Amino acid sequence: MKTVINIVLAACVIGLIYVCYGSIVGPINFDNTKKAREKQVIARLIDIRKAQLEYRNLHAGAYTASFDTLIDFVKTAKLPFVKKEGVLSDAQLEAGMTEKKAMAIINKAKKTGNWKEVEKEGLMNFKRDTMWVAVTDTIYGAGFNADSMRYVPFGNGAQFEMAIRNDTTKSGAPLHLFQAQTPYETYLSGLNAQELANLKDLQSKLGKYCGLRVGDIEQPNNNAGNWE
Structure with missing residues (x-):
């Protein structure tokens, strides 16, 4: 009987160790994978920003909300x-x-x-x-694939959300804004669901967008990314 109790206690100890280990390593693994994925997503958003800035220079300061138009511009302009x-x-x-x-x-x-x-x-x-x-040849390196610009890395075929705003300032000057973004769920899919929920909850409480974004159609921000 004593042997059985010792085995049960040992199993409980092993179980507790496993739970404690998971509670420590789980968030670390999530954060490491998140950083690795975000590095590629950010690189793609920067590519989009480069294209939009050049497009604007040749189109009277206006941006485009169409990836078809933007990609064709990169390929042919x-x-x-x-x-x-x-x-x-x-x-x-x-x-x-x-x-x-x-x-x-x-x-x-x-x-x-x-x-x-x-x-x-x-x-x-x-x-x-x-x-x-x-x-x-001007803004990208050799072998750049313009067609990939619309797709979110690790997004299983999902595309970035892109929008523009054409308006005027209080002084009457033209105002042209753009943004491209993708939510956490798109590029962090398959990771720890609880850690993802915690991340979204924190960002929401801080009043921040739950994902990665470049530019802003609500207010001018010099086309900065929310990671910068």
Whole structure:
């Protein structure tokens, strides 16, 4: 009988150790996996932000709420790149010379064939040539897959939520905002349900979005991510 009691007690001790171990290791494992997944989700949100900023530059400050439009832009659009040779000296700048004026003088000489003014102003070695470079070659690394931009890593095919807002400020100035986001449930699926519930509860009490987001359509935030 005593042997049976000892076995039962030993089993209880092992059970308690297992429970205590799980209560310590469980949150640690959840946090480590969360950080690893969020690293990839954040990288994708940054890719979206890069594309939106370039899109805005070529579309009068406006963003797009369509991934189809944004991805097509990344694949096909070209951005202006100015190749510069030579700089204006302090003396030229003090005399009122600007890059715009310098290029006007040079362009006039190209049309007329008369380079006397160019020589007089000391602009013979001054050049500004605009080239058009593909978006993918400008803001992304080699092998970037634009089609993947819409999908949330670890989201089993889920797409980011993207929205824009076109408005005016109190002064009447145009206001263009965008945001892209994904909730915790999308990229943390399959992890400890209780830890996920605890995380959401904490964020809700702090009045924060329960997930990752870049930009904000409610108020300007310079397109910052909520992890920054």
